[in-house]
Amino acid sequence: MPFSRFSFPRRLIVASLLLLLLIGSMFAAPLLTSADPVQIAVSKRLAGPSWAHPFGQDEFGRDRLARVLYGGQVSLTVAFLASFIAMAIGTFIGLMGAYFRGLFEFIAMRVSDVVLFFPPILLALLVVTIFGPGVSTMVAVLALLYFPSFSRIAYSETLRVSALDFVEAARALGTKPRRIVVSTVLPNILGAISVQFSLTAAAAITVESGLSFLGLGVVPPAPSWGQMIRGARGFMEQDPLGIFVPCAALCVTIYAINLFCDRLRDVLDPKGMEDGKDSVSPAGRQTAAPAKLDTDSAAELRGLTLSLNRGKREAPAELVRDITLKLRRNQCTALVGESGSGKSLTSLALMGLLPSSIRPSAGHIAIERKSGAAVDLVSLAAKEAEKVRGDDIAMIFQEPMTSLNPVLRVGVQMVEALQAHRKVTPEEARNRCVAALDRVGIPEAEQRFDSYPHELSGGMRQRVMIAMALLCEPKLLIADEPTTALDVTIQAEIIDLLRDLRANQDSGLSMLFISHNLGIVADIADRVVVMYSGEIVEEGPAGDILSDPHHPYTRALLESMPSLHEEMHSSRGDRLGAIGGTPPLPQARPSGCAFRDRCPDAKDACAATHPGLYPSQDALRAVRCIFAPEASSFLKEACDEPCVA
Amino acid sequence: MPDSSELNFNPNRRAVLTGIGAGMTAMALPGRVWAADGETLRYGLSTFPPSLAPWNNTGASSNNVKLCLYRGLMGYDPEANLIPEVAESYEWPDPNTVVFKLRDNAVFHNGEPVTAEDVVHTFESIIAEDSSAYLKSSFLNIDKVEAVDAKTARFSLKQPSAIFLKELANYCAGLVWKGSSADDPVGCGPFTKSSEERGVFVEVTKFADFYSKGEPICDKIRFTAYADQNLRYAALETGDVDVIEYLPWPQFDAVEQSETLNIGATVSPFMLVLFNVAKDGPFKVPKVRQAVGYAIQRQDVIDAVFAGRGTQLTGFPNPPGSPYDVSDPTIEYSFDPEKAKRLLAEAGYPNGFSCRLLSTSTYGMHQDTAAIVQAYLQMIGINATLDLPDWATRVKKGKEGDYDIAVHGLSGFYNDPNALWPLLHSGPANYTKSFGFESARIDELLEKGRATMDEEERGAIYKDLAQAYFEEVPQVPINWRAQAHAMQKSVKGFKAFPGWLNTSSAFSFDVSEPS
Amino acid sequence: MIRFALNKGLAALLMLWIVGTIVFAVLFVVPGDPAELLLTSDGAVASQESVESLRRQMGLDKPLITQYLDFLAGAARFDFGQSLIDHVPVGKTIALRLPRTIELILAGLFLGLITGIPAGTWAGLRPGRSFDRVVSAANAVLISVPGFVTGTLFIYLFAQVLRWLPAGGYVSFASDPLLHLKLLTLPAITVGLHLFSIIFRMTRASVLEMRTHDWVRTAVAKGLRRKLVVRRHVVRNALGPIVTVVGLQMGILLGSTVLIEFIYNWPGLSGYLVTAVQQRDYPSVRAVILVVSALFILINFMVEMLYSVLDPRIRL
Numbered sequence A: 001m002p003f004s005r006f007s008f009p010r011r012l013i014v015a016s017l018l019l020l021l022l023i024g025s026m027f028a029a030p031l032l033t034s035a036d037p038v039q040i041a042v043s044k045r046l047a048g049p050s051w052a053h054p055f056g057q058d059e060f061g062r063d064r065l066a067r068v069l070y071g072g073q074v075s076l077t078v079a080f081l082a083s084f085i086a087m088a089i090g091t092f093i094g095l096m097g098a099y100f101r102g103l104f105e106f107i108a109m110r111v112s113d114v115v116l117f118f119p120p121i122l123l124a125l126l127v128v129t130i131f132g133p134g135v136s137t138m139v140a141v142l143a144l145l146y147f148p149s150f151s152r153i154a155y156s157e158t159l160r161v162s163a164l165d166f167v168e169a170a171r172a173l174g175t176k177p178r179r180i181v182v183s184t185v186l187p188n189i190l191g192a193i194s195v196q197f198s199l200t201a202a203a204a205i206t207v208e209s210g211l212s213f214l215g216l217g218v219v220p221p222a223p224s225w226g227q228m229i230r231g232a233r234g235f236m237e238q239d240p241l242g243i244f245v246p247c248a249a250l251c252v253t254i255y256a257i258n259l260f261c262d263r264l265r266d267v268l269d270p271k272g273m274e275d276g277k278d279s280v281s282p283a284g285r286q287t288a289a290p291a292k293l294d295t296d297s298a299a300e301l302r303g304l305t306l307s308l309n310r311g312k313r314e315a316p317a318e319l320v321r322d323i324t325l326k327l328r329r330n331q332c333t334a335l336v337g338e339s340g341s342g343k344s345l346t347s348l349a350l351m352g353l354l355p356s357s358i359r360p361s362a363g364h365i366a367i368e369r370k371s372g373a374a375v376d377l378v379s380l381a382a383k384e385a386e387k388v389r390g391d392d393i394a395m396i397f398q399e400p401m402t403s404l405n406p407v408l409r410v411g412v413q414m415v416e417a418l419q420a421h422r423k424v425t426p427e428e429a430r431n432r433c434v435a436a437l438d439r440v441g442i443p444e445a446e447q448r449f450d451s452y453p454h455e456l457s458g459g460m461r462q463r464v465m466i467a468m469a470l471l472c473e474p475k476l477l478i479a480d481e482p483t484t485a486l487d488v489t490i491q492a493e494i495i496d497l498l499r500d501l502r503a504n505q506d507s508g509l510s511m512l513f514i515s516h517n518l519g520i521v522a523d524i525a526d527r528v529v530v531m532y533s534g535e536i537v538e539e540g541p542a543g544d545i546l547s548d549p550h551h552p553y554t555r556a557l558l559e560s561m562p563s564l565h566e567e568m569h570s571s572r573g574d575r576l577g578a579i580g581g582t583p584p585l586p587q588a589r590p591s592g593c594a595f596r597d598r599c600p601d602a603k604d605a606c607a608a609t610h611p612g613l614y615p616s617q618d619a620l621r622a623v624r625c626i627f628a629p630e631a632s633s634f635l636k637e638a639c640d641e642p643c644v645a
Numbered sequence B: 001m002p003d004s005s006e007l008n009f010n011p012n013r014r015a016v017l018t019g020i021g022a023g024m025t026a027m028a029l030p031g032r033v034w035a036a037d038g039e040t041l042r043y044g045l046s047t048f049p050p051s052l053a054p055w056n057n058t059g060a061s062s063n064n065v066k067l068c069l070y071r072g073l074m075g076y077d078p079e080a081n082l083i084p085e086v087a088e089s090y091e092w093p094d095p096n097t098v099v100f101k102l103r104d105n106a107v108f109h110n111g112e113p114v115t116a117e118d119v120v121h122t123f124e125s126i127i128a129e130d131s132s133a134y135l136k137s138s139f140l141n142i143d144k145v146e147a148v149d150a151k152t153a154r155f156s157l158k159q160p161s162a163i164f165l166k167e168l169a170n171y172c173a174g175l176v177w178k179g180s181s182a183d184d185p186v187g188c189g190p191f192t193k194s195s196e197e198r199g200v201f202v203e204v205t206k207f208a209d210f211y212s213k214g215e216p217i218c219d220k221i222r223f224t225a226y227a228d229q230n231l232r233y234a235a236l237e238t239g240d241v242d243v244i245e246y247l248p249w250p251q252f253d254a255v256e257q258s259e260t261l262n263i264g265a266t267v268s269p270f271m272l273v274l275f276n277v278a279k280d281g282p283f284k285v286p287k288v289r290q291a292v293g294y295a296i297q298r299q300d301v302i303d304a305v306f307a308g309r310g311t312q313l314t315g316f317p318n319p320p321g322s323p324y325d326v327s328d329p330t331i332e333y334s335f336d337p338e339k340a341k342r343l344l345a346e347a348g349y350p351n352g353f354s355c356r357l358l359s360t361s362t363y364g365m366h367q368d369t370a371a372i373v374q375a376y377l378q379m380i381g382i383n384a385t386l387d388l389p390d391w392a393t394r395v396k397k398g399k400e401g402d403y404d405i406a407v408h409g410l411s412g413f414y415n416d417p418n419a420l421w422p423l424l425h426s427g428p429a430n431y432t433k434s435f436g437f438e439s440a441r442i443d444e445l446l447e448k449g450r451a452t453m454d455e456e457e458r459g460a461i462y463k464d465l466a467q468a469y470f471e472e473v474p475q476v477p478i479n480w481r482a483q484a485h486a487m488q489k490s491v492k493g494f495k496a497f498p499g500w501l502n503t504s505s506a507f508s509f510d511v512s513e514p515s
Numbered sequence C: 001m002i003r004f005a006l007n008k009g010l011a012a013l014l015m016l017w018i019v020g021t022i023v024f025a026v027l028f029v030v031p032g033d034p035a036e037l038l039l040t041s042d043g044a045v046a047s048q049e050s051v052e053s054l055r056r057q058m059g060l061d062k063p064l065i066t067q068y069l070d071f072l073a074g075a076a077r078f079d080f081g082q083s084l085i086d087h088v089p090v091g092k093t094i095a096l097r098l099p100r101t102i103e104l105i106l107a108g109l110f111l112g113l114i115t116g117i118p119a120g121t122w123a124g125l126r127p128g129r130s131f132d133r134v135v136s137a138a139n140a141v142l143i144s145v146p147g148f149v150t151g152t153l154f155i156y157l158f159a160q161v162l163r164w165l166p167a168g169g170y171v172s173f174a175s176d177p178l179l180h181l182k183l184l185t186l187p188a189i190t191v192g193l194h195l196f197s198i199i200f201r202m203t204r205a206s207v208l209e210m211r212t213h214d215w216v217r218t219a220v221a222k223g224l225r226r227k228l229v230v231r232r233h234v235v236r237n238a239l240g241p242i243v244t245v246v247g248l249q250m251g252i253l254l255g256s257t258v259l260i261e262f263i264y265n266w267p268g269l270s271g272y273l274v275t276a277v278q279q280r281d282y283p284s285v286r287a288v289i290l291v292v293s294a295l296f297i298l299i300n301f302m303v304e305m306l307y308s309v310l311d312p313r314i315r316l
Helices: A011-027 A064-100 A102-117 A120-131 A135-162 A165-172 A177-213 A225-233 A240-268 A343-351 A382-388 A410-419 A426-439 A458-469 A488-504 A518-524 A542-547 A552-559 A564-570 A629-638 B060-069 B116-126 B164-168 B229-237 B249-257 B286-295 B298-306 B337-346 B364-379 B391-400 B417-424 B440-451 B455-472 B499-511 C002-029 C034-039 C048-058 C064-076 C090-125 C130-144 C147-161 C177-210 C214-221 C226-254 C258-264 C269-279 C282-310
Strands: A297-308 A317-328 A332-336 A358-368 A393-396 A476-480 A510-515 A527-532 A535-541 B040-045 B074-076 B082-084 B087-094 B097-102 B142-149 B152-157 B191-197 B201-206 B220-225 B261-275 B310-312 B353-358 B382-387 B405-410 B476-488
Touching: A011 A064, A011 A240, A064 A102, A064 A135, A064 A177, A064 A225, A064 A240, A102 A135, A102 C002, A102 C282, A120 A135, A120 A177, A120 C002, A120 C269, A135 A165, A135 A177, A165 A177, A177 A225, A177 A240, A225 A240, A225 C147, A240 C130, A297 A343, A297 A510, A317 A332, A317 A343, A317 A358, A317 A510, A317 A527, A317 A535, A332 A343, A332 A518, A343 A358, A343 A393, A343 A476, A343 A510, A393 A458, A410 A426, A410 A458, A426 A458, A458 A488, A488 A510, A488 A518, A510 A518, A518 A542, A527 A542, A527 A552, A535 A542, A535 A552, B040 B060, B040 B229, B060 B191, B060 B201, B060 B220, B060 B499, B074 B164, B074 B499, B082 B087, B097 B116, B116 B142, B116 B152, B229 B476, B229 C147, B249 B261, B249 B476, B261 B286, B261 B364, B261 B499, B286 B337, B286 B364, B286 B476, B298 B310, B298 B364, B298 B476, B353 B364, B353 B391, B364 B382, B364 B405, B364 B476, B391 C034, B391 C269, B417 B440, B417 B455, B440 B455, C002 C064, C002 C282, C034 C048, C034 C269, C064 C282, C090 C130, C090 C177, C090 C226, C090 C258, C090 C269, C090 C282, C130 C177, C147 C177, C147 C258, C177 C226, C177 C258, C214 C226, C226 C282, C258 C269, C269 C282
Parallel strands: A332 A510, A332 A527, A393 A476, A476 A510, B040 B220, B353 B382, B353 B405
Antiparallel strands: A297 A317, A297 A358, A527 A535, B074 B082, B087 B097, B097 B152, B142 B152, B191 B201, B201 B220, B261 B405, B261 B476, B310 B476
16 A cells, blocks of 8 residues: 555645635635625525626625635535445444454444435435434534444455455464554555545535535525525526526535546556556557568567657656567577566567557568468458458467456356457357367367356366467467466476477467576577567577576576476575575666666676677577677677777 | 415435436427326316315315315405305395305215205314314304205394305305215215326316206316426426416516416415414514514515515505505505614613524524515614424414514405404414414404495405504515416416415316317 | 345344434424424414324324334334325335336436446447547536426427427326326436436546556457447446446435426425425325335345446356
8 A cells, every 4th residue: 555655646736735725725715805705695596797796696686706715615515524434333333343353344334335225315314303403413424424434444355354364374473453443454454444435525516515505404694505505596598697606506516526536547556557557548649660570570569669658748768778679480589587577578579469558669570361462460450360260360468367258157258269360150160160179189078168267277278368369370479478377297297288289289389488597498489589678688599598598687596596396396486595686667767788787797898888689600599698609700890999998 | 275385395415416407309309298188177286185175274285175075155356256166145134144045066076966955064173173174263153053944044143243245255164965984975066086096196077967058168177296396387387287376586586477388376475474473582572573673674575585576565454456445655664673672771771682583494484584684674673583483383482472573474265354364463372473472453453444334434444454563563464475376378267366366266277178 | 146135134124223213213302293294384373282183193102112112013014004194105105106206216317327328338338539528527417407497498499499298297107198298207307317427527537547458458459349338338337327326316316306307396305305304294204214124235236246246257
């Protein structure tokens, strides 16, 4: 939760200012107008705007500006006070109910339910008739109306939080329940509660005006917006301004509060607004030169640079820089690197699945279709790209738990993949999908076809993903860390499966295998490409690279796994153990070599030049380091002068 | 004694959005949507009649419908003159006895002739011990009702009564067939109830054997309830109904200027201030109450609350159309804050005081009048806090004296000062009179006025009453307010009765026709 | 499943008993006397004897505990007694009026769904674009203008000025189908606008969240057409939360269409309830609350069922 390190978020500035301005102007009413909101002047009733009365006068001749400002004080005070009380009571009830369960839970939740059963208007009617109308009754009614929603939210949030590791841990350590609730659970549910608070405050303002309108609210002559609307409704035709002014005030205030809580929600839970993973929004068109391919290539990237658009004020950040990569036909190329090295983005660029904020700023992409034509999915029209994806090129993802739609049966999701590219009868589709499931080693494929994803284990789901990817026999399969989320024993099985499938697909299958785990790479890859901070730092045949790495980073990667087999057991450690630090942010790369901050062998010279990717004599491998053997000849040629000091 | 007109209850909780209008053009039709068929008079009620029990007063809407179904011995002609109704004639053999001769052709809706036995049954039921009839206390003045013969009934009164005939003309004194069950009273009015949908409408159909030949003129009257006054007016304007009651005040101008609509307006109920004089406090002192009378700028109430439709009421609320002139400038209030302050000082409150002002939020005009009264009381140093509960609570608080000062609206049902009896005469507390107010002088004048048959003598008595009203201050009057029916210009025969008879306007349904 | 239903049923009975008891108790704390009110409507003055005898006729002179037990025994047999005001059996009135309120809500719901879900989806797929900004801002405007204002405005515009529709009222469908639909139009739109704002917001938020899920990317990677991805992998998944919110709203609306019924003279259940409270018609108030609560429980139950159909991970 961001509360511990709360600095004022930029997104909230406009909304907060607007809200403050509104509240401020209402409470500064005496400064803004000298008129008395209850002073009647019947002879001037319904008078239009004048210098003395900018919003005109109401049906009693009272100054409308003063009434709308002072009325705002009443409306806002009631709304916020009621929301606060509702929040306090509701949160307490929900918290207690969820944390202590048992009888507490039963009573707490039933109390809330009973309140919900009463039609709100009746609740208001009854409370007001018993206690008489007025501000305090109003606050009580609104608090009563709204505490159940707080208790429901607090309840479900607490249930969620209580199951989290650190709460369990605190409980195991014998911390007193009260302490756990106050210091551990409460801070974690505050986010949801505070959003609900702002929503409630907005709703309370409308309800307050509604109740006042009914005469169940604020007692006249004290102004409130509801009272103003009530009074003006009868004269709507003669004097539209009378109804417009309070409605507009209500409207602006509610807009401000809504804006504030939308922004607050974004800040507390940025997932919703993040554009990063969105794959549905249509991408902007990009023109690119017609793609061409070498004869032995399944796909190629030439000088590809991917930039993140960071708005008008900041320069775009280059997430991936000048990548040239050739995926040879019927070979498996492994793309290796830490998180954030750009390897996943590179693969998404191949699929044409880049988030809309990331665009190629230079270079070309080309994928070979079954027809032999070459296409670039990033710049291809959406309709055309749909034809290529899943048919010519397929992809499996890292998290089998979330990569399948949880509410659709496995079979449905497979059949739609097939039907997207082949005209098949439902029966035929079913048979082919069951056969595909069978091929990836799923027992009782016939039954599994009708299962929901949550009924399958992680390994099974990844097998389903693989079966689904290969349904249309694509020429190129991209596997983005397909084993990372799986158990160690399952990992090996999946790798074996992929290897077998590649060997057995008659039409031939090229593969781009992405991993941070060199141990797995050794089992499957023909070629290895190592990426660091958006650049390729070393590439070459798998055997050569793994046995004799030339780049310090590749060496560090290898060293950080004690032995190939042990590495399998720490599958999730995608940080470098052998060297400290983290990769630099794209906008803050050091001058010269990007790796030099963390490099054990770094010298002064590393800061001076940005190293190129130096190919070896036989052109089979290349490395981006000025101290690598491949670099020596280049540097001598290019730099006879003492440029490397 | 209707006092509703404007049920301002607009329940709402959730705010609602505007916007979409698409698809509606498809349903659009020009002109009238609810076509009039020429035979049916469509009447917009202010509320659905809670009950049609013949002798209970359950509001003006009920009374309109009841006058279609039931008629009593006395009634009003379309010009609002008191006439024998089911009775053909009457005579007073002595001041304590009145004998009615019934119409030969009067029959109940079930075909049974109206006989003196039915008259006896009706009035014995009204004054029976378990009766909840509106006029029970008035008719307790009846010593005996006898059937002299089949068509002659004789009433013996305990005391002479100048207003007995007017009471018999009330909408709560309809004759009911003696063989009726309690749940299904059979009347002899011009219409029978033909269909009804609770909460929506009541429809009555012409009774072919009605005793007045050629009446009623229209075949049916359909009473539809429109609780929201704005909607009621909208329904009239769009032609959904022919006549509406309680036209909202802001719409008077529009109707008067309209080429298709007519207005039937009269000044009828009056707004007033009541006091709790049982409590030890400032309002126990008549001078303080008088001060309130001088503190209020009455025209402001009329302008702001009733859109200018009303007249100032500065003295005794002698009903409009009353036969007696009791006006006298020396016993009338004026707007004179200085005098009000002086009176307060004389009463020992030179610096004013604080109190609670009771009214109701159920009726907008009560609430708004209270707001203005409060503003003017403020100016003479009386700090009133408004207490605006719903109507039910208002009635209870009024009856129990749970207030200091109250703003209220009232009317009677006939144009005679005696109609003020329940508001001024001591007796059990009710919410329409100042709590705890008792005056032997006023009681005596009221009693004398009722028992006196001589018109001139009565005029003098009520002049004295007006004097007592000003001096003893049982209440402070504010203004008469206008009350109007609005109708299509094509409607013939319907007449809004003047003054306090306004709620008996349904007598003119006999000669009304929609076009 | 059967166990679930049984548990729910028992809990529902308990809840209804609690609700009924609370209403019963509260009504006797609320000031005002139905007998006196009936006889003093419109400012009439009733004598004390009249009021007392009417109280006796209404059965209000019986001891409170007797009245309470009578009420419970009646409710158990679905007999809610007679209205104190007009002696019509309360059950009959509810049977007449409840369908009208439900019709109004369903018509509004229909309008809300067919506009709210597409608009919410469109806005959720393109957050921050002009459509999203315009509709979201308009939503804030609309939500702030109270229903009694929009209602009055609609009547003025469509009935008084344009004369397209009647000002308000009700006729049964059987007696005049076309007029029935015309009379339904404006109130249904008013309810629909309210639901639109809620459904729009919920759909937008839900789509915004759903579209970032991995399975959406999978669907795109499979080469599915965009429309299919949106419909089957975004909107379909977003339905769960929408159903929950709509269900809750339906329950709340059951007792809260008062304003709309009042403005348009639509003789539904809410109006009956409010009139009953004003008249202190105890049997009617109690019965309406019980019926509304029972429906509320039923709707919640149906929402849970529907949710488990929409999301197979939820098992009942």
